[in-house]
Amino acid sequence: MELMKKIWEMAQKDKKRIVLPEGDEERTLVASEKIHKEGLAEVILVGDSEKIREKAAKLGVNLEGIEIINPETSEKTKHYVNEFYEIRKSKGMTLEKADKIVRDPLYFGTMMVKVGDAHGMVSGAVHTTGDLLRPGLQIIKTAPGVSVVSSFFIMMVPDCEYGEEGMLVFSDCAVNPNPNAEQLASIAIATADTAKALCKIDPKVAMLSFSTMGSADHELVEKVRKATEIAKELRPDLKIDGEMQLDAAIVKKVASQKAPNSPVAGNANVLIFPDLQAGNIGYKLVQRFAKAEAIGPVCQGFAKPINDLSRGCSSEDIVNVVALTAVQAQNNK
Structure with a gap:
């Protein structure tokens, strides 16, 4: 497809860090290898590194060069917890609640985007649209001048x-x-x-x-x-x-x-x-x-790009949405 070819080329020219919080999901693992091989983005998988590598091995997926972060052991978790608490304390958030919430890979990935450790996030192979939008609206929020995602x-x-x-x-x-x-x-x-x-x-x-x-x-x-x-x-x-x-x-x-x-x-x-x-x-x-x-649905209106997938998506769909997210990140001001 001519359009996706152009989007791939744009993504390759300025690689962005894209976090995939469904790190141990099979289609996500297959897609991650291709994204890395094609140079579309620097992929970050979130989850238990041992389980992710074990599943990748069974699938014959090579994860060399792909970063894996476990919220339970990451040195960044405490920082993300404190940041999330500050964002939500006016809504009754406590540090104890924040610590539990941020360890969820979707919230962890969203916090990575919020603080700039990733440029964008793609999820939805096993989560609903609501699962993605909830942390997005709480943490990333809408872009200046935009009233609705x-x-x-x-x-x-x-x-x-x-x-x-x-x-x-x-x-x-x-x-x-x-x-x-x-x-x-x-x-x-x-x-x-x-x-x-x-x-x-x-x-x-x-x-x-x-x-x-x-x-x-x-x-x-x-x-x-x-x-x-x-x-x-x-x-x-x-x-x-x-x-x-x-x-x-x-x-x-x-x-x-x-x-x-x-x-x-x-x-x-x-x-x-x-x-x-x-x-x-x-x-x-x-x-x-x-x-x-039909390429999408792709989200727009967030201050930083986070995107949804259909739960019936293929690994190729994930590759394309990651490429789109990377180009959105390039255009993000």
Whole structure:
């Protein structure tokens, strides 16, 4: 895939330290060897080093050159515990609780990212999205000016004239069930910046609805309309428009009839869905019916990059998400 090839090349040019807290998981171990071999990142596995090496040996995985850190024995654990306590003491955290929590590999890995001992984290092969988001929101928190963490998919549709030769960015398809107008605007802005940084495209953002430019009135339409106004006001440098139906967003002939004065309609390459139901259904329809490659979900909006995996992911999926995370870390200011 051309896009992933480019992302691999970007990751290789400036290797970042990426922590994988599911250190003894089989697909993670297989992926770690490939990531190291391809020079995509400096991998850090979290867990019991003896168990990790034993499992790797059974799988025939070579971990030479890959760092393994055990929260139970690491000299950094005490420092992370104290830092976590300081972050959460206003919420009733005690040092005793912090010591227990930080020894969890997910929290340990998140603290590594927080203090700068790692540039990013990837998890989710055996943990849920909620398991990843919880320490992320408690410790990393959102980036300045970002009100909500969200997710995106890069959709690669074969033999497709829409978007950027079949490449489109979909958001939010995995995190926020029902964002309000302010949150939807924040998601649109973050996704535009993501499309520019990762996909190297000029983002043309369509705020999707069942209405196009006032063709229908409903509270659901009004939310998208308001979100569009907020996003335009916050980032006048971006091409964001709406509300619009999907066909008006991507089909030039339809756009010329329904939204002839829009700078986005008919040319959209970033699609912002009004809620999680629409986003999740939308990406899966395209993935199955159009036989599209769906790269993601990848998180955006955190102050530092941490990313989720599907529990049904392959080792190759992990390799690609680590590469994406490394490039996000390169772009992190």
